[in-house]
Amino acid sequence: MSSIGTGYDLSASTFSPDGRVFQVEYAMKAVENSSTAIGIRCKDGVVFGVEKLVLSKLYEQGSNKRIFNVDRHVGMAVAGLLADARSLSEVAREEASNFRSNYGHNIPLKHLSERVAMYVHAYTLYSAVRPFGCSFILGSYDQDDGPQLYMVDPSGISYGYWGCAIGKAKQAAKTEIEKLQMKDMTCRELVKEVAKIIYIVHDEVKDKAFELELSWVGEVTNGKHELVPKDVREEAEKYAKDSLEEEDDSDEENM
């Protein structure tokens, strides 16, 4: 799958003879090296789950968050270079804030993701800068538009989804997500499934310990994006661990 773009891959301002911009593709590889993040949209909200790999026992629990609050009603889960993602979350926050200041209401998620995608795309045009090495999933809920889910990748495109996954186990996660009937589920049901998927796709052999970061936004939170409360989280993790034990032939990751 990987190819060598000798000579044509030194800057984002160069096309290869077969019409590829290698710098953008390399940026996407950076995302694929990161641990998995998934977002799923259901009947009454959006749930995010991130597999946060713990590299050292000395890390404080809950630090280095990979899920950000962009606005009261918008959450962002990221995969890839975390520093790039943090800077983009600031960009998204400013966009949402300026929109509210100018127009007097919450920014529609489609518009926000297009604006941030436009910003990401701008960094794929010049040799003086490098593309952002992160993908992110934006999710929101409001009374009028209902739940919305969008994903932006380093090339600067944004897509709307019912469910999507980014990071190293995205293929396996996508397979699991496709099995769900998310349009008929509520957030409470979905939280457990999201936890289960993260546990399934986590590679015990290669990656040892991980922390599960779960957040949601929907009717259950009155339109506010927040980390899932402790009791819901524990219930979800228990469900995930129990399901794993039951399945002897859980589908293996890393196709």
Place this chain on the structure above:
Amino acid sequence: MAACMSANRSENAFSANDLVPEWAQEEVSTGTTIMAVEFDGGVVIGADSRTTTGAYIANRVTDKLTPIHDHIFCCRSGSAADTQAVADAVTYQLGFHSIELDEPPLVQTAANLFKQMCYRYREELMAGIIVAGWDKRKGGQVYTVPMGGMIVRQPVSVGGSGSSYIYGFMDSNYKPGMTKEECLHFCTQALTLAMERDGSSGGVARLAAITEDGVERRVVLGNQLPKFSNV
């Protein structure tokens, strides 16, 4: 003498000019009566049609009901130039915003754009605007943006120099839950009363009803206005 529409007019920046008579120094003003009423399914807006330069009526058939978008109008009072300029700017911004979002714009958005401009340039502008229209989210809405740049949503709102004379009529005759025709009748009566008493308001009564289906405009000519006094 002065065709000013508000009691708290700010100090004139220009001092007396001996070369030009006083009436020629007067700003062109839409000393006015404007109003808007919400009903279930839309809004009714109304205005008189007099524009004055001092005591001279520069235009006796003015249209003060200006479209900002397909289902959003604004009623203009104050300086004719200021309100036209602001309305043009907001029309552009709202049109652009609507294309970006790929959706019809919200009345609240239009009203906020007016507010932003009227508040930022409050020292230079003399503009009292009522923004009214229909959108899919909240139906018919009326937002008033008086001089100074405040914004507040009201079920019924009056503005302009003639509005002082009809607050009593409005308070005693407005009922929530009126139909479109009742609102039109209410506006016609209110405008007539104001035009009768305010020297800066007069001419014809222009009305418009904005609903999901579009805009329906009406004109009530001077001789067709309701008669309140038998004299």
